[in-house]
Amino acid sequence: MTRHDPARRKRWLRIAGQGIILLVLLAGLGTVGFIEYAAQPSFCTNCHNMQPYYDSWTTSTHQDVPCIKCHYAPGIKAEAMGKVQAANQVVKYVTGTYGTKPWAEIEDAACLRSGCHSTRKIEGELDFLGVSFDHRHHLTALRRGKQLRCTSCHSQIVQGDHVAVTKSTCFLCHFQGRPEGEPIAGCTGCHVDPPLISTAAGVIDHPQYVRDLVSCISCHDRVTSGDGAAEQDRCFGCHNEPERISLFEDATMMHEVHLGEHNIDCQLCHRPIAHEVVAHADATELDCAGCHQGTHAAQRNLYTGTGGHGAEDDPSVMYQARVSCGSCHGLPREIAGHEQVQAAGEATCLACHGTRYVNILPSWQAEMDGKLSRVSAIVRAASSAPRIGSAAQQATADSLLALASDNVELVSVGQSAHNIGYADALLRAAVAYVDRAARSGGLNYDAPSVSLGTPVAENACLGCHLGVDRQEGTWKGARFSHQPHVGEADLPCSACHTGVEEHGGIALASRAACSDCHHSGAITCETCHAGGAQAPSGTIATATGDFPHPTHVALGFPCATCHGDSPGSPSAELCENCHGAHHQPEATCLSCHKEGVLQIHPVVAHQGCTVCHGEAIDGVNEWSRNVCTVCHADRVEHNAPVACEMCHEVPALGQ
Numbered sequence: 187m188t189r190h191d192p193a194r195r196k197r198w199l200r201i202a203g204q205g206i207i208l209l210v211l212l213a214g215l216g217t218v219g220f221i222e223y224a225a226q227p228s229f230c231t232n233c234h235n236m237q238p239y240y241d242s243w244t245t246s247t248h249q250d251v252p253c254i255k256c257h258y259a260p261g262i263k264a265e266a267m268g269k270v271q272a273a274n275q276v277v278k279y280v281t282g283t284y285g286t287k288p289w290a291e292i293e294d295a296a297c298l299r300s301g302c303h304s305t306r307k308i309e310g311e312l313d314f315l316g317v318s319f320d321h322r323h324h325l326t327a328l329r330r331g332k333q334l335r336c337t338s339c340h341s342q343i344v345q346g347d348h349v350a351v352t353k354s355t356c357f358l359c360h361f362q363g364r365p366e367g368e369p370i371a372g373c374t375g376c377h378v379d380p381p382l383i384s385t386a387a388g389v390i391d392h393p394q395y396v397r398d399l400v401s402c403i404s405c406h407d408r409v410t411s412g413d414g415a416a417e418q419d420r421c422f423g424c425h426n427e428p429e430r431i432s433l434f435e436d437a438t439m440m441h442e443v444h445l446g447e448h449n450i451d452c453q454l455c456h457r458p459i460a461h462e463v464v465a466h467a468d469a470t471e472l473d474c475a476g477c478h479q480g481t482h483a484a485q486r487n488l489y490t491g492t493g494g495h496g497a498e499d500d501p502s503v504m505y506q507a508r509v510s511c512g513s514c515h516g517l518p519r520e521i522a523g524h525e526q527v528q529a530a531g532e533a534t535c536l537a538c539h540g541t542r543y544v545n546i547l548p549s550w551q552a553e554m555d556g557k558l559s560r561v562s563a564i565v566r567a568a569s570s571a572p573r574i575g576s577a578a579q580q581a582t583a584d585s586l587l588a589l590a591s592d593n594v595e596l597v598s599v600g601q602s603a604h605n606i607g608y609a610d611a612l613l614r615a616a617v618a619y620v621d622r623a624a625r626s627g628g629l630n631y632d633a634p635s636v637s638l639g640t641p642v643a644e645n646a647c648l649g650c651h652l653g654v655d656r657q658e659g660t661w662k663g664a665r666f667s668h669q670p671h672v673g674e675a676d677l678p679c680s681a682c683h684t685g686v687e688e689h690g691g692i693a694l695a696s697r698a699a700c701s702d703c704h705h706s707g708a709i710t711c712e713t714c715h716a717g718g719a720q721a722p723s724g725t726i727a728t729a730t731g732d733f734p735h736p737t738h739v740a741l742g743f744p745c746a747t748c749h750g751d752s753p754g755s756p757s758a759e760l761c762e763n764c765h766g767a768h769h770q771p772e773a774t775c776l777s778c779h780k781e782g783v784l785q786i787h788p789v790v791a792h793q794g795c796t797v798c799h800g801e802a803i804d805g806v807n808e809w810s811r812n813v814c815t816v817c818h819a820d821r822v823e824h825n826a827p828v829a830c831e832m833c834h835e836v837p838a839l840g841q
Contacts, residue, residue, distance in 0.1 A: 227253045233279045246350075255302070259293040291449050297336040314351065317376040330359060330370070332441050337449045355452050357459040362414035367403035374402075389686050390507055400538045407510035412459040416440075420455055488600030491608045495589040496615030502605035503649060513538075530603075546650055547603060553639075553653040554602035554609055558594070560636050561613045565590045568620045571631035579628030586626065590619035606652055610642040640672065647679045662696065 227243065230236045230253060243249060248256070258268035297303050311320045324334050339355050360369040360376075367373075374380075380392035418434045425431060433439060444450035487493030489511075491501035504514075512528065516537075519529040532547045539546075569587050573580045593612040602609035617636055624633040639655055642648045655672040658665065671677045684691035694700065726733040738748065748761075814830045825833070 233275075251302075255299070256292055256296050257290055259295045260299045264293075264295075292337050293449070294336050297340075303336075315353075318378045319376075331438070332445055335445065335449045338445065338452065352451070352453065354458045354460075357410070357461040358414045358452055358456055361410050361459050361461065362456075366408075367401065373406075384686075394540075395538065398538070398540055404513045404538055405507060405509045407508070407513060410459055410461050412457055414456050414459040416455045417457065423454070484596055484600035485604055488596060488602070488608060489604040491605055494593050494596055494608065494612040494615070496593070496618060497608065497611035500605070500608045500611065500643070502608070505605070543650075549651075549653050550603050550606050554597075554606055557610065557613050557638050558597055558602065560638075561616050562594050562598070564620055564634065564636060565594050565616060568623060568629065568631050568633065571629055573628055574630045575627040579626055581628070582626045583623040583628035586619045586623040587629075590616040590623070593619075607642040607649060610638070614638055614641065640676070645679065647683075661692070 227240065231240050243253070254265070254268065258265045310322070311318050313319070324339070325336075339351055360371065364370065369375075374396070380396065382393055383390040418431070421431050421434060440455075444455065445452070484493075489502050489505050491499050491505070514530040514534050515528040516534045517529045517531050518526050521527055532544070535543050535547050565587065569591065573583065575583075593616040597609045597612050600609070617633075617638070620631075621633045623629050624631045639653075640648060642652065648654070655668050658667045658669075660666060671682070672679075680693070682692060682694055684693050723736060726735050
């Protein structure tokens with residue numbers, strides 16, 4: 187029997203114990219090392235399907251934050267659980283049983299940990315793409331009965347844009363199930379202070395529209411698409427248990443589990459809702475098109491500034507501002523064969539733009555109807571004119587006239603008020619086509635000249651103030667006509683008016699400012715009144731009497747006879763040269779003055795007007811029976827024809 191050496195056995199036990207301790211230490215160090223290595227972001231790329239997400243992280247605002255800071259909630263327990271789950275994912279990857287789409291849940295606690303976004307809840311409002319946003323409103327209370335999480339709005343895994351705001355979540359919450367134009371919080375809940383915008387299309391004064399309580403959808407129609415519905419088929423992307431699928435209709439439970447407990451992205455279950463400006467073509471589609479196909483094609487083409495000949499495409503300013511047809515066509519009207527249609531009128535203009543736009547639409551219609559009438563007459567006359575020349579020349583003339591007719595029809599049917607700038611250009615192009623046809627050699631027609639005024643495209647003000655070149659008014663007490671200034675001299679509006687910032691203001695401080703143009707050189711009566719025919723052609727009305735200017739012009743008097751060397755109103759002293767009692771013994775006060783003058787000249791009339799009018803009136807009147815009976819009409823037959831002063835004491839004039 188072999189005897190064991192106790193000392194040797196003890197030595198081996200000691201060696202074995204040391205070995206075990208060493209192995210434990212090595213295992214511990216290895217575990218710690220692996221844990222530390224596994225905590226590095228670069229470890230994630232050992233799984234090839236994580237590479238895109240790693241790349242997006244390296245270019246994101248969180249590129250200096252280790253992955254585990256977000257993917258593990260704070261605390262030892264949460265971190266240990268995260269390590270176990272991570273190890274599980276490694277095993278699945280090694281064994282090939284992993285899913286093709288990585289999934290992770292980010293707890294709010296990870297976002298709000300100390301040193302990260304711990305104060306974000308109470309930061310107040312911030313600007314996000316021009317939208318006013320406050321985290322407190324979204325995180326501190328239920329929204330539509332749901333508790334939102336950080337990752338409800340911030341994408342958990344989005345290739346190319348890591349942890350970015352998922353705008354589609356905003357649209358889903360604010361628009362799903364809401365009437366058109368009535369999102370949660372309203373339009374101004376997000377777009378608090380819509381700015382004044384100056385574009386090539388014109389100025390859009392949002393602040394004024396807000397003050398006037400104009401509905402946003404009056405212009406911004408159909409700005410959303412999609413219904414945001416949750417489809418049961420999407421459940422099978424994560425679940426295949428019938429008992430789970432059967433709970434689909436329990437919306438409250440579904441949101442509590444998926445949103446409240448697991449921070450599931452809304453878009454995994456819901457179809458998206460897009461909130462954006464719709465395409466131009468979509469904005470002009472009409473519901474009536476199902477039956478009346480092409481009925482409004484001319485109106486649409488004119489509004490969008492397309493479909494004509496000889497003029498560049500030029501969409502209406504309203505079209506460029508995305509104003510839909512229904513924004514203007516909001517007045518109910520009955521027509522035969524229909525229950526009701528929506529008509530347009532000045533009332534819909536004023537509903538948005540206010541009373542300062544009174545008469546804008548009527549002036550458009552009147553001005554453009556006049557232009558259309560003149561151009562239509564020319565096109566009709568040319569079309570009915572005899573054809574001459576060769577067959578090729580006649581074909582050229584016919585093709586040109588066809589283009590002119592198309593333009594006229596587009597403006598006529600499309601209604602020029604939809605786009606007066608484009609309509610004006612089409613009518614001018616039509617006139618040019620007729621002129622070319624007349625010169626083609628295939629048409630026996632002399633194209634007459636036609637005045638269409640200043641092209642709308644050359645003066646932005648005419649986009650609203652069409653026809654202003656023929657308007658008259660008064661300024662600083664003097665009559666003013668736009669015709670010689672705009673129609674003839676072709677002055678820009680800015681020569682006298684302020685810009686759009688002070689829309690409609692007068693830039694001239696006083697009438698003296700007019701001298702910059704009107705008195706820059708030597709000026710005579712003929713400068714403005716070239717020839718007697720250019721002098722005022724009618725009777726000039728004043729407060730005290732009406733002056734028959736044509737009578738004096740017909741007698742051949744030079745202007746200076748009455749007006750003197752310096753242009754101005756004549757004085758009564760000048761009138762006495764011809765109208766004194768010596769030359770016209772029968773003259774009375776009423777020969778020149780209105781009857782109303784007697785009521786404001788009582789007893790002082792005896793003083794011969796000189797009390798008020800001074801010596802300039804001397805000699806105009808002399809006491810005579812004709813003069814006295816102006817006031818004393820009841821004595822006109824009294825002791826006639828004896829002069830009054832034969833019996834009555836008559837004071838000398840001026841006493």
